[in-house]
Amino acid sequence: MVSLLVASTPCESQDERPGRIEVISGADLQTVLAVYNGSEAGDEFGAAAGSDTLPGGSPAPERDWLVGAPGAQTSSGRVWAVRARDGQRLFSVDGDLLGGELERFGHQVAALGHVDGRQFTDWAIAAPASVDSEAAPTVVALTDVGGALGEAYRLEGPPGSLFGWRVINLFEDLDGDGNFEFLVTSPRESNGNKSAAGALRIFSSKTGRRLYTVRGEEAGDNLGYSVGPVRDQDGDGARDLLVGAPGDGSKDRPGHVVILSSRNGAVLGRLNAPAKALHFGFALRLILADLDGDGREDWIVGAPGYRKARGAAYAISSSSLEPLQRIRGRRKNQQLGVGFKGLAVNRDLDGDGLNEVNVNSLLAKPKQPLKDQLGRTAIYSLGARSVLQSRDGKESFDRLGDGGTGSAADFDGDGSFDPLLAIPARPLAYVPAQ
Ligand SMILES: [Ca+2]
Numbered sequence: 001m002v003s004l005l006v007a008s009t010p011c012e013s014q015d016e017r018p019g020r021i022e023v024i025s026g027a028d029l030q031t032v033l034a035v036y037n038g039s040e041a042g043d044e045f046g047a048a049a050g051s052d053t054l055p056g057g058s059p060a061p062e063r064d065w066l067v068g069a070p071g072a073q074t075s076s077g078r079v080w081a082v083r084a085r086d087g088q089r090l091f092s093v094d095g096d097l098l099g100g101e102l103e104r105f106g107h108q109v110a111a112l113g114h115v116d117g118r119q120f121t122d123w124a125i126a127a128p129a130s131v132d133s134e135a136a137p138t139v140v141a142l143t144d145v146g147g148a149l150g151e152a153y154r155l156e157g158p159p160g161s162l163f164g165w166r167v168i169n170l171f172e173d174l175d176g177d178g179n180f181e182f183l184v185t186s187p188r189e190s191n192g193n194k195s196a197a198g199a200l201r202i203f204s205s206k207t208g209r210r211l212y213t214v215r216g217e218e219a220g221d222n223l224g225y226s227v228g229p230v231r232d233q234d235g236d237g238a239r240d241l242l243v244g245a246p247g248d249g250s251k252d253r254p255g256h257v258v259i260l261s262s263r264n265g266a267v268l269g270r271l272n273a274p275a276k277a278l279h280f281g282f283a284l285r286l287i288l289a290d291l292d293g294d295g296r297e298d299w300i301v302g303a304p305g306y307r308k309a310r311g312a313a314y315a316i317s318s319s320s321l322e323p324l325q326r327i328r329g330r331r332k333n334q335q336l337g338v339g340f341k342g343l344a345v346n347r348d349l350d351g352d353g354l355n356e357v358n359v360n361s362l363l364a365k366p367k368q369p370l371k372d373q374l375g376r377t378a379i380y381s382l383g384a385r386s387v388l389q390s391r392d393g394k395e396s397f398d399r400l401g402d403g404g405t406g407s408a409a410d411f412d413g414d415g416s417f418d419p420l421l422a423i424p425a426r427p428l429a430y431v432p433a434q
């Protein structure tokens with residue numbers, strides 16, 4: 001069993017800081033153009049972020065951010081609407097004002113489009129609670145956010161299942177009602193007597209009706225810990241899904257990834273963990289680069305438990321499903337592969353014809369203790385097989401690269417939107433285990 005650093009419940013201490021989001025220049029990916037801080041200690045401001053048009057916000061084509069602060073103690077979690085160009089708070093929605101026993105409201109945010117047909121965008125907001133909580137994990141569909149706020153429906157999962165761990169818009173209309181569907185994962189949900197097998201469900205965004213469910217097969221699979229859309233794999237015209245089941249860190253259950261048809265949840269393929277790649281599937285994403293020249297963009301999958309938690313990331317061919325490249329962490333406990341969110345996806349910085357990918361580690365500089373979870377986000381060239389630049393967290397629990405990302409406005413006037421980098425400033429909420 002690899003002992004990945006575990007903090008099962010975010011701890012409270014006197015030196016807690018509010019989270020923050022930073023806007024980084026898209027031109028050099030280094031200059032900090034703006035810093036917007038959370039409002040209360042430990043609020044995890046930036047744990048999630050979505051960009052869309054918000055009432056009172058920036059002029060088109062710019063957008064604004066809905067930023068989750070699930071740790072906000074005074075409100076059981078909160079989401080903030082932040083005007084991108086100047087950081088002005090437009091409005092907030094508090095979890096405890098919506099009724100029910102919502103916990104960690106704002107852990108995920110996903111724009112749903114216009115479910116109710118009224119003026120402003122509708123959102124799915126997750127309140128997954130925590131592993132040891134008796135509160136029912138909930139996803140709330142809020143309509144006309146920033147206008148005449150309403151609630152379309154709410155979806156609940158079993159206590160401790162972390163229903164709402166990941167919530168993403170599918171950008172496919174499966175039931176033909178004119179609105180895209182969305183998915184919700186619950187990586188700690190039991191499948192019969194198999195604990196923490198995990199599950200994924202697709203819901204109609206208009207009605208909240210469940211279209212289908214896919215469950216992890218074995219105890220400790222933690223299916224749904226990570227999920228990402230990919231190009232159409234089965235040729236039915238709808239994009240499909242990669243779903244991570246990173247296992248429990250044991251050699252018997254090192255993790256795997258399933259490829260699902262988004263239309264009906266049929267399993268199209270499976271990626272098994274390469275040797276020693278524990279927690280394979282902890283993070284994953286479409287690379288937006290075609291490494292093997294077969295005309296199809298490929299994927300990257302993280303295994304932060306690889307070799308005494310040095311961690312590894314595997315670039316995988318989306319046609320042969322074979323690993324094309326392995327990127328390894330250099331130091332024990334570096335945990336490379338904990339995430340692939342950051343600043344540089346969909347850009348080719350070194351001109352090798354391949355877009356770069358962000359590869360995140362939990363450990364930053366060698367002298368920083370692992371427990372600090374500073375985080376490092378490195379921009380990695382898959383052509384040159386080297387790090388082009390990297391950025392380390394500076395203070396405890398920065399977890400750089402683990403929060404929300406997105407681009408909403410052009411801050412430095414160079415004609416392109418500048419990316420957001422979130423710094424939630426609290427320990428990892430949950431590491432998959434049995
Ligand atoms: Ca639909």
Ligand SMILES: [Ca+2]
Nearest residue numbers: 232234238239
């Ligand atoms: Ca498909």
Ligand SMILES: [Ca+2]
Nearest residue numbers: 291292294296
């Ligand atoms: Ca390819």
Ligand SMILES: [Ca+2]
Nearest residue numbers: 348350352354
């Ligand atoms: Ca490149």
